[in-house]
Amino acid sequence: MTSATTPPRSRPPQRSRARRLVPLGIAVWVVLEVWLLTLVGQAAGGLTVFLLLVAGVVIGGYVIKRAGRRAWQNLAGAFQQPGADPAKPAPEAGGGNMLPMLGGLLLMCPGPVSDAAGLLCLFPPTRKILQRRVERLLARQVRHTPGSFGDAFQQARMHAPDGKVVPGEVVRDDEPPAPPRQDPPLPR
Template sequence: MEIAPMASGRLILLGLLGLVVAEAAVFLVAAQAFGSFVVLFTLFATSVFGFLVLGRMGKRLVGRLADMLSRRDPAFGEAGAGGVLTVIGGILLVLPGFVTDAVGLLLLVPAVQKKLIDRGPVRRSRPSGRVLDLDRSQWRDIRDTHIPDGNKSDDRRKPRR
């Protein structure tokens, strides 16, 4: 099911408005239960913690990306994805509010990161360790025209443009 651009913009706006209302409601309930000073101090402390996470992981992630680019390694892998989730968690911690803080703290937990990476839409396939054994009648060789076979009279060895 594809959502029209106008409808998706409205959904995003509605989601952000819902987040603001939820943050305000949680803030008011927490302030009434624990006191305004404690709630404000907690929000400030989680923002500082978020900045610390971003400072630490941001440098590490940039270094990892630079290393992969220098080796011309296109595979980002689970470690890179975990770093991105940690940076997103840090950003959510910096934003004021208990709902975003809760989601940000969850994204810092390695078990949650692993679960999200494993369920994510883009993931690297892992070998299962099983062997598929086929009878000769169940498969056939297909000549690959892109790989020269060493036959000098082959016309396909001309350089490609």
């Protein structure tokens, strides 16, 4: 007589709190945007809402294009200057182009809440505050999560003192050298 044993039930992997709350937050954000757009439409009219949406797309596209052009010019200028580090943003760039690009993208999203958030990313005093908070958050995240992202972020933050790249090849002492290739003699 044999008895069949049932394997222990495996529980599904637990999802993190962020993985559970992000979809809910996005749904709430979309409902809020639609509700506010309908309120603006009732107060000012449908044509006004349409013009606001078109203006947001045009202004957001312009901001993204301008920030991308500035990033490209900073990168090209860093490569042209000897001893400059291309990974460091130029001082006149205002600390990088990530937040202006995010602001332009938020302006392109329809709705007054995303427009307000996009304008906060573009306004210089609030952009500096946001940038400091994002840097602090990333630095804290890197310290608490060792692994590929943390290591890559730390390596990206490290800068060579002179910014020079020396071409060459890596020679390891622990590997035996490959035997020299011996070709047969060519027939005459």
